[in-house]
Amino acid sequence: MRGRMWWGFALSVLSLLVLLSVGIAAAAETIKIGVIAPFKTPSGESLLNGAKMAVDEINASGGIMGKKVELITANTEYKPQVGATAYKKLVIEDKCQVVFGTCSSGVAKSVMDQMGRYKVLFISTGAASEALADQYKSDKEKYKYWFRVMHQSGDLIDALQQFMWELPIQKMGAKKMAIMAENALWTRDMVKAAEEFFKQKGVETVYSEFFDGETKDFTPVFTKIMNAKADYIYEISAHVDGALYIKQWYDLKGPMIGGVSGTGASDRYWKDSGGKAVGETLVAMGSFRVPLTPKSVEFFDKYKQLFNEAPGYTSGYTYDALYIYKNAVEKAKTSDSAKLVPVLEKTDQVGVVGRWVFDDLHNAKYGPGYRELPMVQWREDGSRQVVWPANVATGEYMLPPWMKK
Missing domain, CATH: 3.40.50.2300 (Response regulator)
Incomplete structure (x- = not known):
C-alpha cells in the first residue's frame, strides 16, 4: 500500500513538472504585449483597434523573432491611479514585456512613476503633454524606458x-x-x-x-x-x-x-x-485618408474595412508603435527592456503617420521630413x-x- 502511494505521489509530481515545463516552453515562444486605454470611449477603442490590427498582421507574418505576439489589454477609465494599477498588473501578473497606450497625460504621468520602479518599457501613444518629457529629463536613468510615439502639445x-x-x-x-x-x-x-x-x-x-x-x-x-x-x-x-x-x-x-x-x-x-x-x-492627428507617407492610405482603407469606421487619432500612432517595437526587438535579438532602450533611441523608420525618429527626450520629431498634422x-x-x-x-x-x- 505504501509503495503504491509513493509511486502515485511520484507520478503526480512528475506530471506537474511536465506541465510546468510545457508552460514555460510555451511562454518562451510568446511575446506578451500590454495595452492600456479607457475602454468604451472613441479614443480608447481607436487605440485598441490600432493595436489589434498591428498584432494580427505581425502574427500573420511570423510574429516577432518567430514568436507569437499575445495582446493583453487593461482599462484606465481615464483615471491616473487606475492606469497605474493597470500597468502594474500587466507587468507583474501578466508578465508583459512592454506596455503601450493611454489617452491621458495625467494617466501616462502616473504610469511613468510605476515604470521607473518596474523597469518595463512604456511606449505612450495617446498623451501629448510636455510634462512627460520633463519627467524623463528629471531622471533619465530612472525613466529611460519611456518613449512617445505620438504628437506633443x-x-x-x-x-x-x-x-x-x-x-x-x-x-x-x-x-x-x-x-x-x-x-x-x-x-x-x-x-x-x-x-x-x-x-x-x-x-x-x-x-x-x-x-x-x-x-x-x-x-x-x-x-x-x-x-x-x-x-x-x-x-x-x-x-x-x-x-x-x-x-x-x-x-x-x-x-x-x-x-x-x-x-x-x-x-x-x-x-x-x-x-x-x-x-x-x-x-x-495622423489618422485621416491623406498620403502623409506611402503607407497612410492603405492603412486607412484596411482599418475602415476591419472596424467599419475611420481610424481615431490614437489608431495610427499605436499601430506604428508596435512596428517600431517589433523592429527594435529583431535588431537587438531580445525583448529585454534595458537592452532595447539604446536600439529604440536610434529608430528611423517610416510608418503610416510619418517618419519616426526620436529626439534626446524620447519624443518623436515633428516638422518637414518627419510628420505633418x-x-x-x-x-x-x-x-x-x-x-x-x-x-x-x-x-x-x-x-x-x-x-x-
Whole structure:
C-alpha cells in the first residue's frame, strides 16, 4: 500500500513538472504585449483597434523573432491611479514585456512613476503633454524606458497656429478670438501659447477660459463668447465628448470653430453630433485618408474595412508603435527592456503617420521630413475634407451654413 502511494505521489509530481515545463516552453515562444486605454470611449477603442490590427498582421507574418505576439489589454477609465494599477498588473501578473497606450497625460504621468520602479518599457501613444518629457529629463536613468510615439502639445500648437493664421484670420478676416479648453494637464501650455501668438499677430483674444471635464451644458460658455463678438472659437479638448458642445454651438449659430477634439476624430462623431458638426475644422492627428507617407492610405482603407469606421487619432500612432517595437526587438535579438532602450533611441523608420525618429527626450520629431498634422473640416453630407495645408488639401475651407451669406 505504501509503495503504491509513493509511486502515485511520484507520478503526480512528475506530471506537474511536465506541465510546468510545457508552460514555460510555451511562454518562451510568446511575446506578451500590454495595452492600456479607457475602454468604451472613441479614443480608447481607436487605440485598441490600432493595436489589434498591428498584432494580427505581425502574427500573420511570423510574429516577432518567430514568436507569437499575445495582446493583453487593461482599462484606465481615464483615471491616473487606475492606469497605474493597470500597468502594474500587466507587468507583474501578466508578465508583459512592454506596455503601450493611454489617452491621458495625467494617466501616462502616473504610469511613468510605476515604470521607473518596474523597469518595463512604456511606449505612450495617446498623451501629448510636455510634462512627460520633463519627467524623463528629471531622471533619465530612472525613466529611460519611456518613449512617445505620438504628437506633443507643441506639435499641435505649431500646426493649429499656422492654420488659424492662414485661413480663419488672413483669409476669412477673423479679428477677435475665443479660446475654450478643457481643464487638463495637456491643455495649459496650448492656451498660454495661443494667447501669446494672437497678441503677437495683433489679434484680440476676447475670451479665454478652461471648462470642467464634467460640463454638460455649454450654453453659458457660448453665450459669453458670442457676447464678446468673437469671430472664431479655438477649441481644445480630448477627454470631453466634443459632440456635447458642438450641438449647442450649432443650435446657437456660433462663430467659426475649430482646433483639436479627441472624439471629433472618429467617424461616429458625425452621428453623435446629429450632423451638427458641419463647418467644424479639426486637426487630423495622423489618422485621416491623406498620403502623409506611402503607407497612410492603405492603412486607412484596411482599418475602415476591419472596424467599419475611420481610424481615431490614437489608431495610427499605436499601430506604428508596435512596428517600431517589433523592429527594435529583431535588431537587438531580445525583448529585454534595458537592452532595447539604446536600439529604440536610434529608430528611423517610416510608418503610416510619418517618419519616426526620436529626439534626446524620447519624443518623436515633428516638422518637414518627419510628420505633418493636417486640418479636416466636416461637410453638410457628413464627409470630411482636408483644408490645410495646401499641399495635401482636398477641398476649400468653408464657413458654417448660417454664415455663408
